Structure formats: C-alpha cells, structure tokens
Amino acid sequence: MEKIIEKFDVPYLQILDENGNCDEKLKPSISLEMIKKIYSLLILTRIFDEKALSLQRQGRIGTFPPIKGEEACQIASAILMENGDMAFPAFREHGVYITRDLPIEMLFQYWGGDERGMKIPEKVSVFTVSIPVGTHILHATGMAMGFKFQKKKNITLTYFGEGATSEGDFHEAMNFAGEFKVPVIFICQNNQYAISTPVREQTASQTVAQKAIAYGFPGIRVDGNDIFAVYKATQLAIQRARAGKGPTLIECFTYRLGDHTTSDDAKKYRGDVELKEWEKKDPIIRFEKYLTSKKILNQKEIASEKNKATKKIEESVKRYEKIQPENSEEIFKYTYASMTEELNEQLEQFKKEVI
Amino acid sequence: MQLNIIEAINLALKQEMRKDKSVILIGEDIGEDGGVFRVTDGLAKIYGNERVIDSPLSESGIIGTSIGMALTGLKPVAEIQFEGFIFPAIDQLINHASRIRNRSRGRFNCHLVVRCPIGGGIKALEHHSDSPESYFIHTPGLKVVIPSSPYEAKGLLISAIRDPDPVIFFEPKKIYRAIKEEVPEEEYTIPLGKAKIVHEGSDLTMISYGSAIKTCKEIVETASESIELIDLRTLSPLDTDTIIASVKKTGKVVIVHEAQKTLGFGAEIIARINEKAFFSLQAPIERVTGYDIIVPLPKSEQYYHINKSRIINAVKKVMSNAI
Ligand SMILES: Cc1ncc(C[n+]2csc(CCOP(=O)(O)OP(=O)(O)O)c2C)c(N)n1
Numbered sequence: 001m002e003k004i005i006e007k008f009d010v011p012y013l014q015i016l017d018e019n020g021n022c023d024e025k026l027k028p029s030i031s032l033e034m035i036k037k038i039y040s041l042l043i044l045t046r047i048f049d050e051k052a053l054s055l056q057r058q059g060r061i062g063t064f065p066p067i068k069g070e071e072a073c074q075i076a077s078a079i080l081m082e083n084g085d086m087a088f089p090a091f092r093e094h095g096v097y098i099t100r101d102l103p104i105e106m107l108f109q110y111w112g113g114d115e116r117g118m119k120i121p122e123k124v125s126v127f128t129v130s131i132p133v134g135t136h137i138l139h140a141t142g143m144a145m146g147f148k149f150q151k152k153k154n155i156t157l158t159y160f161g162e163g164a165t166s167e168g169d170f171h172e173a174m175n176f177a178g179e180f181k182v183p184v185i186f187i188c189q190n191n192q193y194a195i196s197t198p199v200r201e202q203t204a205s206q207t208v209a210q211k212a213i214a215y216g217f218p219g220i221r222v223d224g225n226d227i228f229a230v231y232k233a234t235q236l237a238i239q240r241a242r243a244g245k246g247p248t249l250i251e252c253f254t255y256r257l258g259d260h261t262t263s264d265d266a267k268k269y270r271g272d273v274e275l276k277e278w279e280k281k282d283p284i285i286r287f288e289k290y291l292t293s294k295k296i297l298n299q300k301e302i303a304s305e306k307n308k309a310t311k312k313i314e315e316s317v318k319r320y321e322k323i324q325p326e327n328s329e330e331i332f333k334y335t336y337a338s339m340t341e342e343l344n345e346q347l348e349q350f351k352k353e354v355i
Numbered sequence: 356m357q358l359n360i361i362e363a364i365n366l367a368l369k370q371e372m373r374k375d376k377s378v379i380l381i382g383e384d385i386g387e388d389g390g391v392f393r394v395t396d397g398l399a400k401i402y403g404n405e406r407v408i409d410s411p412l413s414e415s416g417i418i419g420t421s422i423g424m425a426l427t428g429l430k431p432v433a434e435i436q437f438e439g440f441i442f443p444a445i446d447q448l449i450n451h452a453s454r455i456r457n458r459s460r461g462r463f464n465c466h467l468v469v470r471c472p473i474g475g476g477i478k479a480l481e482h483h484s485d486s487p488e489s490y491f492i493h494t495p496g497l498k499v500v501i502p503s504s505p506y507e508a509k510g511l512l513i514s515a516i517r518d519p520d521p522v523i524f525f526e527p528k529k530i531y532r533a534i535k536e537e538v539p540e541e542e543y544t545i546p547l548g549k550a551k552i553v554h555e556g557s558d559l560t561m562i563s564y565g566s567a568i569k570t571c572k573e574i575v576e577t578a579s580e581s582i583e584l585i586d587l588r589t590l591s592p593l594d595t596d597t598i599i600a601s602v603k604k605t606g607k608v609v610i611v612h613e614a615q616k617t618l619g620f621g622a623e624i625i626a627r628i629n630e631k632a633f634f635s636l637q638a639p640i641e642r643v644t645g646y647d648i649i650v651p652l653p654k655s656e657q658y659y660h661i662n663k664s665r666i667i668n669a670v671k672k673v674m675s676n677a678i
Contacts, residue, residue: 062478062653091480113478113653131482132440133412166411167443194412196388202411269387328658331651346616346646353665354658 008213010206012221015228018281020289028232034079035296038227041075042284044309045095048104049258051313052094052111056262060321061112065092069225069257072283073189075099076230077157077250078126080238087126088140088158090133092189096159100126104316109323115334116326133194134160134167137186141173144182144247155183155241157234162208162251163194171215174249178215183241185234186212186249189224191256196269212249224252225283255281328355358538360531361394363505364470367512368395368432370542372402375430378516381408381417382434382470391436392472392531418444418469422452425466432516435471438525439482444469445490452521453496467521468512473501474566474613475660476529478653485650486614491523492591492623498522498547499591503530503568505538510545511588518547527566534569550594552601556583559673560601562624563611564590567661571611574666580674590620598624599631606637607677609669613661616644638676641669 015026049068055061067074074095078087081100089096097107102124110117110129118128130136140158147154164170165188177184188208192199205211212219218240222229230252237248255278259266266275291297297305332339332347339347358366372378380395380402386409389396399407410417414435421431435441441448448469456464475484491499500515500522502508508526515522545551553572558580563571564587575582583601587594602608608628610621621642628640643665650659 063480110652113656115652115655129481131480132442163412166413166416168413168415169443194383195391196384196386197409197412201409263391268389326655328655331655331658332646332648335648342617343647346648350646350658353668354662 008210010210010213010219010221013229013233014223014226015232016226016286016290018225018286020286020293022228022290026232027228028235030228030231032296035291038075038079038231039287039291039297040305040309041079041095041099042071042227042287043305044312045071045075045098046284047306047309047313048094048098048107051317052108053258053262055108055317061108063261063263064111065261066258067092067094069255069278069282070189070191071095072227072230072287073187073224073252073254074159076227077185077187077234080231080234081125081157082154084152084154085125086140086143086154086156088136088143088156089126089129090136090160090164091129091131092161093126093159097124097126100124102126104313105320105323108317108320112320114323114326134164134169136160137164137170137173138176140184140186141177141182144177144184145180148180148182153242155185155238157185157187159187159189161194162188162190162192162199162202163197164188165208165211166202174212174215174247177247178217181244181246183244184247185237185241186247187234188249188251189254190251191254193256193260193266193270195260195264198270208251209249217247217249219249219251221251221253224254225281225286227283227287257282356538356540357535358505359533359535360502360505360508360526361392363509363538364394364512364526365396365398366538367509367516367542368398369401371513371516372398372406374542377428378430378432379406379408379424380432380434381410381421383410383412383417383436385409385434390434392528394470394526395434414440414442414444415447418447418452421467422447422455422465426463430466430516432468432470435469437483438471438473438485438487441469441471441487448491448497448521448523449494453494456520457496464519465521466519468515468524469521470524470526472528472531473525474527474529475650475656476566478656481652484656486612486645488525488590488614489618489620492620496521497591498589499525500547500589501525501527501565502588503527503565503586504534505536507545507551507586507588509538510543511547513542514544514547517544522547525565529566530569545588547589548592548594550588550597551586552583552597553586554582554584556581556605558582558605559607559609559670560585560598560605561609561611561670562587562598564588564620565613567611567613570661570663571666574663574670578670580670582670593623593627595627595631598627602628602632603635606635607673608636608640609666609673610640610642611661611666612644614645615647616642617647619644637678638673641673643669
C-alpha cells in the first residue's frame with residue numbers, strides 16, 4: 001500500500017500592505033487607544049535606536065545591535081502580554097524592553113558595559129539579554145512548563161532570529177513545548193540575515209513557520225513589518241496558549257535595515273538594491289500612511305509624537321550619564337548567593353593589589 | 356614580511372590549502388564576509404565555497420560534521436566565532452573528536468583543527484571575553500595550542516593542520532592586531548608540545564602563554580632581576596622538560612595567565628614542578644591569574660585582568676621569600 005498520510009499548509013498573513021492599505025476584513029480587534037500606543041512605542045524605539053548608534057560612534061556606549069526595521073515584530077507582540085507573563089529576548093529586542101517599560105537608561109547602561117543595566121525591575125516582565133544564540137528559547141519553554149504544572153494561566157513569549165533555528169536548542173525547545181503542550185509563543189524575527197549569512201544559506205526549508213508542524217503545533221508566517229498582522233497572530237497564539245491548547249510559532253518576515261552590530265559592515269555581503277527595496281517596506285512608514293489616511297493622527301500630531309520621544313530619549317541619556325561607576329568590589333559579589341571563603345580571600349587580595 | 360596575527364593565520368591557511376587539497380575551512384560567516392575578525396578574508400574567492408564553507412549557525416553542527424568530513428580524508432579547519440560559543444559543540448569535542456582514535460583502537464582518527472578566538476581586553480559583550488582553555492586541556496585526546504605572536508601563530512597553525520589528532524587552536528583576540536612582526540613568506544612549522552624560552556634569565560622563571568606573553572615580555576626586558584620567560588605555546592601536550600630545566604636553574608617561579616585561578620593552568624604547572632623539581636625551589640610559587648569570578652562587562656573588565664603591577668608584585672614577593 002502507498003498513500004499520503006499527512007498534508008500540511010503554511011499560512012501567511014498580511015493586513016497592512018507597504019502602502020498603508022488595510023484589509024479591513026482581516027483587521028484584528030484593536031482599540032484606537034492601542035493603535036496610538038503602538039505608534040508611540042514604534043517611534044520611541046526608532047529614536048532610541050538612532051541615539052544608541054550615535055552614542056556608540058562617540059564611544060559613550062559599546063558594541064550595539066541595531067533594531068531598525070524590526071520594531072513592529074517586537075512591539076505589536078509584546079504589547080499583548082499581561083501581568084505575570086514573561087518574555088525571553090535574544091539581544092536585539094530593545095523594542096520588547098521598551099514596550100514592557102524598562103527604564104531606557106538601563107538599556108544604555110547595559111550596552112554601555114555595566115551589568116546593572118540588566119538588574120531588571122520587578123514590574124518589567126522581560127528576562128535578561130541572552131547572547132549565545134538560541135539558548136534562551138529553552139528557558140521560555142521551561143517557564144511555560146512551570147506555569148502549566150503550577151496551574152497558572154500565564155504564558156511566555158520568546159524572540160529569536162532565523163539564524164537561531166539552526167541551533168539544536170531551538171529544536172529541543174520546540175519539541176518539549178509541543179510534547180508538553182505548554183503556553184509558549186515562539187516569535188522568530190526572520191530578518192533574512194544572521195550576520196552575513198542569508199536565510200537561503202541557513203536552511204533549505206521554504207519558511208521557518210513550517211518547522212512548527214514537525215513538532216505538532218501550528219506555525220504561521222506574517223508580514224513582520226505589518227503591526228496588524230503581528231498583533232493578530234500574537235493575539236490568536238496567546239488565546240490558544242491560555243486555553244491550554246499549547247504553543248504557536250510565529251515567523252515575522254522582516255528585514256534588518258542596519259548592520260548586524262556596530263562592529264559589522266553589511267556592505268561587505270549585501271547589495272544596496274535589496275536594502276532600498278526594504279527601506280520602502282519600513283513598518284513605521286506604512287503605519288503612518290494608514291494613521292493619516294484614516295485620520296487617526298495628522299501630520300502635526302505625528303511631529304509632536306516624535307518630539308516627545310526625542311525628549312524622552314535625551315532625558316534618559318542624561319540619566320544614564322549621571323550614573324556613578326559601580327564599586328569595583330561588586331564584580332565578586334554575585335558569583336554565589338554568599339561569598340565563599342576562597343572568594344573573600346581573593347577579594348582581600350584584589351583590594352590590596354588592584355584598587 | 357611584517358604581519359599581525361590575523362594576517363599570519365590567513366597566510367598559513369592560504370598556503371596549507373594550496374599545498375594540500377584536503378584542507379578545507381568551515382564556520383559561520385567565514386566565506387564572503389571573511390569571518391568576524393577577517394581571518395579568512397579572501398580565501399573563499401581563491402578556493403571557492405566548497406573549500407571555504409559558510410555554515411548554518413550551529414556549532415555542534417560545525418564540529419560534528421567536521422568529524423564526519425575528516426573520516427573521508429578531508430582535513431577540516433573549523434572556526435568557532437567566539438570562545439563563548441564553543442560550548443554547543445563541547446559534546447562533539449569531548450565525546451567524539453577526542454575519543455575516536457582510542458575507541459577504534461586507531462582504526463579511525465579525527466584530523467581536525469578548531470580555531471577559536473579567546474580572551475578579553477577588547478571591550479566586548481558577555482561571552483566574548485573568556486578564557487576556557489582548561490576545559491579542553493582536561494580532555495585526553497585533544498591538543499590545545501595558544502600562540503603569542505604572529506610568527507608563532509603561523510608556525511603553530513601549520514603544525515596543527517598537519518597533525519593527525521584534533522587540535523584546539525585558541526587565538527588571543529586582544530593581540531590579533533596589536534603585534535606586528537617579521538613573518539617569513541615561506542611555510543615553516545613550530546612543533547606542537549615544545550615551549551619557547553622568550554627571554555633567558557637566571558634569577559626567576561616566569562611561565563605564561565597567549566596574550567599575557569606580551570605583558571610579561573615588557574616586564575622581563577626592563578626588570579632589575581634576571582628573569583627567564585617561557586612561552587608554553589602548547590598547553591596540551593605540555594613541554595614539562597623546558598619548565599623543569601629552567602626551575603632547576605632559577606629556583607623561583609611566577610606563573611601568569613588570564614584564565615581564572617581555580618583549575619587554571621597554573622595549578623597543573625605547580626603540580627609538575629612539585630613532582631619533578633620540588634627540591635630546587637627556593638620560594639613558594641606565585642600565580643598571577645584572573646579571579647574566580649565571571650569576567651565583567653567592559654566598564655569593570657579591567658579589574659578582572661592581570662596587569663603589570665600584579666606581575667611585578669609577584670616577582671618581588673618570590674624574590675624576597677627566597678631562602
Ligand atoms: C551560539 C552562538 N554562536 C554564534 C554567535 C555569534 N553571533 C551573534 S549574533 C549571530 C547571528 C544571529 O542571527 P539570528 O539568530 O538570525 O539573529 P539576528 O542577529 O538576525 O537578530 C551570531 C552568529 C552567538 N552569539 N552565539
């Protein structure tokens with residue numbers, strides 16, 4: 001006997017096209033207030049990014065991975081989190097931190113090379129930056145297991161790039177999540193490059209979304225520069241998760257408009273033509289077209305939104321630069337819950353010979 | 356010609372690839388991009404993308420498939436982008452690469468080099484400033500090499516590529532571009548397992564490797580004491596004879612390394628001296644090492660690292676303790 005025993009579809013969702021036209025039939029249920037809030041966050045994150053790049057060039061912070069172009073993926077998903085939910089970012093998720101209200105000076109502080117920038121206030125439900133690619137995806141699955149086994153209604157969200165899907169940890173996290181049917185939402189920002197490696201050299205899969213199918217839960221690709229598509233897909237995934245129906249993988253198809261980090265030069269491996277194409281698809285440009293055409297905001301209000309954001313960022317830079325250097329002895333203090341005898345001895349020596 | 360470490364390694368790779376068709380490179384962003392430190396710059400253009408392989412983002416994938424390719428007679432030189440990212444591959448290195456020869460009683464071997472930047476001092480992000488050499492030295496079947504200059508890097512890498520066993524070749528990123536020196540155009544080898552006396556002396560033996568050699572050299576060249584500086588070059592296998600001969604001459608020892616103190620390589624050196632030259636010692640051995648803490652982010656990183664004054668203090672202490 002020979003027959004087809006399974007067949008799968010990979011859905012794609014776009015609601016707001018690059019010219020700002022909205023498919024009203026597909027539009028998610030979203031309040032006007034929420035729409036305006038998302039816009040403010042997009043602008044705030046964009047201006048933060050520009051400021052961070054300029055601070056890096058002046059040596060006022062260290063190596064920095066820009067987010068430009070990927071704001072919608074992060075903001076339109078993280079905005080849907082509720083009390084007690086938790087997000088697990090990789091390292092490019094400034095938009096997630098800003099959406100969940102991390103004081104912006106702490107982002108500058110962390111990227112300025114000060115551990116205290118990751119001493120995340122209790123009310124901010126985002127875990128620390130995770131530099132080793134793909135490793136944190138398991139933590140999100142694990143926390144979702146913890147929620148489920150303790151009968152909590154909370155969910156976790158985790159963010160990673162398409163490059164991360166090549167690491168074993170990604171597959172292990174997906175497999176556990178599917179097997180234990182836990183409330184985790186995997187958000188892959190497919191920005192089409194992992195440093196210099198284009199997505200077509202990362203995997204022979206046509207989409208990242210389809211990888212979910214192999215682990216027994218739904219995957220969807222959305223236009224990652226379309227806030228409505230990201231919002232709607234996340235909304236549905238969260239509903240599913242809270243209803244005990246398990247995980248979802250959302251592939252946000254987007255583009256990294258900047259270099260990989262400030263130590264990278266993207267000109268070395270990708271052409272200008274492609275970049276120009278994607279600049280036209282900028283999530284903010286199309287959203288502004290929509291907002292003005294629907295008369296939700298006018299040009300004056302948009303300008304004032306940008307002024308407000310610039311002021312907010314400038315104030316946070318001022319606060320950042322007023323932060324006193326950490327007492328050098330602190331480098332010993334967090335190795336364990338309490339100092340060991342050996343560490344105390346080394347600290348005494350440190351005080352004599354270094355400071 | 357005058358080359359820095361990056362250029363010297365690039366030249367070694369280029370020449371070995373020309374000489375031996377079975378030498379191939381694999382790693383993340385090593386092709387068109389030339390690697391994040393540009394070590395493999397231009398090599399994909401010369402040798403094509405089937406000999407300079409841009410891999411998916413997977414360290415276990417890189418090392419595991421390199422082992423498989425080595426079984427076909429290829430000689431992979433794999434690049435791991437930073438030392439913090441060698442850990443996804445540690446299973447392949449410790450459970451397979453190092454053991455295949457023994458497991459098959461010599462029927463199979465693993466002709467593999469793993470190149471990987473190491474160490475701090477470049478104001479980098481977390482996981483980009485560590486010195487994890489001990490994990491690998493502790494693994495039987497792996498060789499571990501850490502060069503200290505461009506000349507050393509070229510000669511040692513060529514030996515590593517020709518060695519039939521797996522070699523972890525750690526490249527101190529702090530001195531990637533900081534030292535330029537004369538490097539012969541033609542190919543030459545520096546044998547693995549042989550230390551080098553960088554500076555001869557009779558009062559005290561200073562033992563180090565990697566980027567710390569530059570700092571130690573600056574000290575011994577101006578010190579009032581006559582200090583013998585040994586660059587270990589290869590940490591596994593270790594050239595115990597050179598160490599012991601020097602200790603028998605000077606009777607005083609300072610060991611310097613960037614890695615943390617506990618189970619840092621200094622511990623092993625002291626044990627060997629204890630076994631083979633204890634009665635020649637005139638004073639307790641001093642180690643200048645990193646503290647047993649996580650390497651701090653850039654704002655406090657300097658507090659972790661060894662520095663000249665700590666080394667000089669150790670020398671003074673050993674000299675004054677000597678009986
Ligand atoms: C395990 C591991 N390997 C390598 C690196 C070096 N590295 C940092 S980011 C990056 C590319 C990541 O690509 P992707 O997951 O698509 O995320 P993106 O940078 O595009 O946001 C690499 C290779 C790392 N941080 N961790």
